[in-house]
Amino acid sequence: MPDVPLLAGMGGMNSSQYQTAHAGRRAILLSRNDDTGEYESLASTLGIEIVDKIIQRGKPNPRSYLGSGKLQEIAEEMEMSGPGHLWHRVDLVLIHDNLKSSQLVNINDALTIETWDRVRLLLELFTRHASSAEARIQVRIARLLADRSILRELTNRETMGERLGYGAGGQTGWNNIMKAVGHEITRLRRRLSKLDASMSERRRQRSRSGALTVGLAGYTNVGKSSLFNALSGKAVLIRDQVFSTLETTVGRMENKPRILMVDTIGFIDNVPAELLDSFSATLQESLSCDMLLLLVDASNEPEEIRRKLATSSREVSGRIKADSSPNTIVVLTKIDLCTAEQLQEAKEIVHYYSPFEAIPVSTMSGGGIEELRSVILTQLHGPPVQVNIIHPEESSEIELAALVARVHRDALVIDIEVEKELTKIYGWIDIASQSRLTKEFPTQINITGKS
Ligand SMILES: Nc1nc2c(ncn2[C@@H]2O[C@H](COP(=O)(O)OP(=O)(O)OP(=O)(O)O)[C@@H](O)[C@H]2O)c(=O)[nH]1
Ligand SMILES: [Mg+2]
Known part of the structure; x- marks a missing residue:
């Protein structure tokens, strides 16, 4: 891959030298609404400190997300942010939403500082957490797709004579870079499809051996890996972080009758389909199952429960193949953190989504785990x-x-x-x-x- 000097989305980084350690970086966050909690926790997972939030309520400006006057103000403030200023040593601008490439480039031009939108933030997180070959390829593809759309924007601008000074060789240079990125995406997709093929072969072998599988699905950080550990006894990474898990792990829940359990990546709101599609094989591994557990964090606020449940069930139903719709049971997690009233309210919310009664569990106290085990066994093998x-x-x-x-x-x-x-x-x-x-x-x- 050639070195591509990309500014928007990646700061002045060369694409072959991605900075992956972001801990300790100081950022300002630009948003069009107040609801920035989840975004801030994504940033803090990467160790990025948001030192200031600039919230301009209203609809995003189609050219530059914030109005050009506001951007100008921010640029001037940045110029003056010496020692003692709240923005001192800020080297990153975070945008609360997903942006069009043109918006990212415009903001970047106005502020001349590394700028990430929500997708870029997620990509950085995925890059950091990808630990298997499969996850690394998936993340790399997703990154290149995002880079390509920025490159396309820059190429267009150079062609139109709107923007100069990027890379040597003018338009031909840009076209060569675009081609190289395209080839790299094709090469990685080929490698991924080989891995996918071996994954589906393993799936076939499992089902031939008579094993039944239970898939786990749910919003990120809901407690999938914890439940997987509790039921299968196989240790997978558990962290109080979003997207700790990016790959599939299969573990044995029961030996006789043989039941396998699949842990995988979680869902999150506002992820462009393209990004999640890079992970579709991983998700498929969990969704191609005989029974699905859809996890919901009962300790969340009711509004959050509704939002996360809506996202998770939409993603699940959009990805399950029509001919293989598994029975889905909602599992309410982290009940050790809720009051009886909270749990009751959570039950009522999820009741709209599943005809089966939700099963409350806590992997912390062990409460409900044996009941869940027995529900799974009965669902798959009939009553004892x-x-x-x-x-x-x-x-x-x-x-x-x-x-x-x-x-x-x-x-x-x-x-x-x-x-x-x-x-x-x-x-x-x-x-x-x-x-x-x-x-x-x-x-x-x-x-x-x-x-
Ligand atoms: N109090 C309490 N905390 C829990 C429980 N289950 C999980 N947690 C915590 O919730 C956090 C997330 O747990 P994980 O099991 O990693 O969640 P996940 O759904 O696999 O998350 P990702 O892989 O990051 O999407 C961790 O800090 C766990 O310790 C529970 O029953 N009670
Ligand atoms: Mg996990």
């Missing part, structure tokens, strides 16, 4: 059954013990009751194993509902 072992006539202890052990091998046992002529084993056992058992031991074993 009762395996009756008829005691051998000569009451051979060894023979009976062997039969009990044999049932244990196939079943997730909840309870055992020993009666005079009968041992009742109560638990979950998949249909195939049920018929195998009754075929193998037609006179000693029969299976019924719970008596």
Whole structure:
């Protein structure tokens, strides 16, 4: 890849030398509304300190987001921001919304300082958290797509004679850079599709082996990875940060009957489809499942619950293939942080989205986890059954013990009751194993509902 001196969106960085450590940077935030909390937490996840917020209420200006007068004012203030000024050492301007490339370039021209919109902020976050080959390629593609639209804008301006001084070689130089970016995107997409193919092959193998899968979905930071750990016992990264998880992890929830669980990336509002599409294979891994858990943070304010639930369910339903719609159960997370009234309100909100009753859990206290496990098992394998072992006539202890052990091998046992002529084993056992058992031991074993 050639070095592309891009200003808007990336400061004076060369695209081959992205600055990935942003901790300690000082920024000012420009916004058109007061609702900047989530954005600020995205920035602070990267260690960026927002030293000042400039809020100009109203509709974004189509040319430069803020009016040109306001931008001029900010540029002048910046000029004067020496030691002692609140803006001293500010080297980044953050924009609360997603911008058109032309707006980004215009702001950047007016302020001559590195400028990020919301997409760029998310891309920086993704870059930092991408830890698998798959996630790194996905993020790189998403970045190049965003870079390309800025490049296109700059190329157009140079062609129109509106803007000079970027790169040597004039228009031909720009066209070569655009071509190189295009080739790089194609190359990465090819690599990604190979990874996707091996992912779907693994999925096919899993389903051939008779394993059923439970997918996790929900807004970022809702507690997906924590629940995954609690149910599968497999350690994945949990952090009080948005987008800790960018890739798929499959873990085993139960061995008999075999149930796998899939943890993956979360959702967030206002992400352009193009950006989320880079992660579509990762999301697909979790959504191509036999049952989906849609997580909702019960400790959020009601408005936030509504907003996040609307985003998550829209993303889920837009991505699930029509022929493979899994049953979806809403799980209310972090209930250790809520009052009984809060939990009740959360239940009422989610009731509109799912016909199934929401399951409240806390991975912190462990509350509700076993109930959820049993709901998952029942949903996938039907209600628990009762395996009756008829005691051998000569009451051979060894023979009976062997039969009990044999049932244990196939079943997730909840309870055992020993009666005079009968041992009742109560638990979950998949249909195939049920018929195998009754075929193998037609006179000693029969299976019924719970008596
Ligand atoms: N109090 C409390 N905190 C929880 C609970 N479950 C998760 N958390 C916290 O919520 C934060 C996010 O948890 P994660 O499991 O990483 O959430 P996630 O949905 O995987 O997040 P991303 O992968 O970043 O999208 C962490 O700080 C967890 O410790 C819970 O039941 N109670
Ligand atoms: Mg996670």
